[in-house]
Amino acid sequence: MILRFIPPATARNHVPSRALQALVAVAITLAGLALSVEAAFARPFVDAAGRTVEVPERARRILAAGPPASVLLYTLAPKTMIGWVRAPSPDEAAFLTPETRGLPAYGRLTGKGNTANVEAVLTLKPDLIIDVGSTAPTYVSLADRVQAQTGIPYILLDGAIDRTSETYAKLGELIGVPERASDLATHAEAMIAEVKGRIASVPADRRQRVYYARGPRGLETGVSGSINTEILDLAGARNVAEGGGAAGLTTISPEQVLAWDPDAIVTLDPAFYRAIATDPLWSTLRAVRAGRVYQTPRLPFGWFDSPPGINRLIGLRWLAARLYPDLFPEPMEGITRDFYRRFYHVDLDAAQLETLLKDAGAARP
Numbered sequence: 001m002i003l004r005f006i007p008p009a010t011a012r013n014h015v016p017s018r019a020l021q022a023l024v025a026v027a028i029t030l031a032g033l034a035l036s037v038e039a040a041f042a043r044p045f046v047d048a049a050g051r052t053v054e055v056p057e058r059a060r061r062i063l064a065a066g067p068p069a070s071v072l073l074y075t076l077a078p079k080t081m082i083g084w085v086r087a088p089s090p091d092e093a094a095f096l097t098p099e100t101r102g103l104p105a106y107g108r109l110t111g112k113g114n115t116a117n118v119e120a121v122l123t124l125k126p127d128l129i130i131d132v133g134s135t136a137p138t139y140v141s142l143a144d145r146v147q148a149q150t151g152i153p154y155i156l157l158d159g160a161i162d163r164t165s166e167t168y169a170k171l172g173e174l175i176g177v178p179e180r181a182s183d184l185a186t187h188a189e190a191m192i193a194e195v196k197g198r199i200a201s202v203p204a205d206r207r208q209r210v211y212y213a214r215g216p217r218g219l220e221t222g223v224s225g226s227i228n229t230e231i232l233d234l235a236g237a238r239n240v241a242e243g244g245g246a247a248g249l250t251t252i253s254p255e256q257v258l259a260w261d262p263d264a265i266v267t268l269d270p271a272f273y274r275a276i277a278t279d280p281l282w283s284t285l286r287a288v289r290a291g292r293v294y295q296t297p298r299l300p301f302g303w304f305d306s307p308p309g310i311n312r313l314i315g316l317r318w319l320a321a322r323l324y325p326d327l328f329p330e331p332m333e334g335i336t337r338d339f340y341r342r343f344y345h346v347d348l349d350a351a352q353l354e355t356l357l358k359d360a361g362a363a364r365p
Contacts, residue, residue, distance in 0.1 A: 032047035040130060042056065042057070043057055048135050048170070051149070051155070055128060055174060059175050061127050061222040063106070063129045064084075064130055065085075066307070067086070068132040069132040069133075071310055072130075072256060072309060074100065076181060078099065078100050081103060082103070082126055084103055084106075085107065086107075087104075087105035092319050094300075095344065096339070097345045101131075118149050128154065129154040130155050130157060132158075132309065133159035133227065139156060143156055156252045159308060161312055162230075162234075166182075168184050191295075191316065192234065195235065195317060198328070202236050208323045211239075211241065213265055213268050215269060216272055217272065219252055220250070223241045223249075227248075230308070231304060234316055234320040236324060237264070240260040242290075245338065245362070261287075262285065266319065268304060268305060269293065296315060296318070296319075299355065302315070303318055313339070313343075314335070317332075332357060333353055336348065336356060336357065337353065
C-alpha cells in the first residue's frame with residue numbers, strides 16, 4: 001500500500017512540517033499493520049475429512065450445520081453459538097442455559113430434512129461453519145459447495161462416539177478453548193472406557209439381543225454399523241437389525257420384528273412406549289413379556305440418538321446399566337447430575353432429575 005500526501009495548492013512549494021511528516025509515517029505504519037492483521041486472520045486447518053480450510057484465528061460467531069454440531073458446540077463453547085438448527089421446545093429449554101434458550105433457529109444445512117439456505121446463513125454473519133458426523137464424500141461435497149457459495153470456512157469433524165475425545169481436542173484448539181476441550185475429552189474418554197471395561201466380562205453368547213424402535217409404531221430402526229446405533233455395540237448389546245444391505249435408518253415390517261424376537265427393546269418415542277404392552281403385534285415378544293422395554297431420556301437432547309452426538313455419552317452409561325444392572329450398580333441420579341453440570345452447564349433440581357429418569361430407570365412393566 002502506498003500513501004501519498006498532496007498539500008494544498010498554496011503550500012505545494014513548502015516543505016511539510018515535522019508534525020505532518022510524523023502523521024504520514026503513522027498512517028503508513030497503521031496501514032502495514034492492517035495488512036499484517038488481515039494476513040494473520042486466516043490460518044490453515046485440516047479437518048476430519050482431510051480438507052485444508054483457511055479458518056479465522058479466533059472464531060467468535062459459529063454456525064452448526066446440523067444437530068450433532070449444535071450439541072458439541074453447546075457443550076464446549078455456548079457463547080460462540082449464533083443460533084440453533086431447531087428452536088428448543090419449552091421442555092427442552094428448561095435444561096439449557098438461559099443465555100442460549102432464546103437464540104434464533106435457522107434450519108439445518110446438512111442431513112435429512114435440511115432446511116437452511118445460503119441466504120439465511122449469510123444473514124447470520126458467521127465466521128465459521130462446523131458439521132459433526134460422517135465425513136463421507138456426500139458431506140465433503142456439501143461443505144465445499146456451501147463454502148464456495150458463502151465464502152465462509154466450513155469444517156467437518158468426525159461424529160463417531162469413539163472419536164469424541166479427538167473431536168473435542170480439534171475443535172477446542174481451533175476456537176481457542178483447549179483447556180475446556182481437554183476437560184470434556186478426558187471425561188468422555190473415561191465414560192467410554194469404564195463401560196467398555198465392565199462389558200468386556202460378558203461373553204459374546206450372553207450379550208443381550210436388542211431392537212431399537214423409532215417412530216410411533218416402532219417400525220423404523222438403525223442397522224448395525226449405523227451412527228444411530230453405535231452405543232448398542234459399546235453397551236454390550238447385539239443389534240438384531242444386522243443390515244442385510246441397508247445402511248443407516250431403515251423401515252422394517254411387523255413380521256421381521258416377530259422373527260427377531262429381541263431380548264430387549266429401546267425406544268425414543270413416548271407414544272410407542274405407552275402402547276407397546278397392549279399392542280397385539282408387540283405384546284407377544286419376549287422383551288415385552290419380560291418387561292425389558294426401555295424409553296430413553298430425551299431432554300434437552302436424546303440419550304440414545306436424536307441427534308447422534310456427544311449427548312449419547314450419558315445414554316451409553318444408562319443403557320449399559322439397564323442391560324447389565326449387576327455390572328453397573330451405581331445409581332444414575334448422581335451420574336446424571338455430574339454429566340449435566342459438566343457438559344450442559346446446568347445444575348439439575350430434584351424435579352428435573354425425576355423428569356429425566358421417571359420412565360428410564362426401570363423396564364416397562
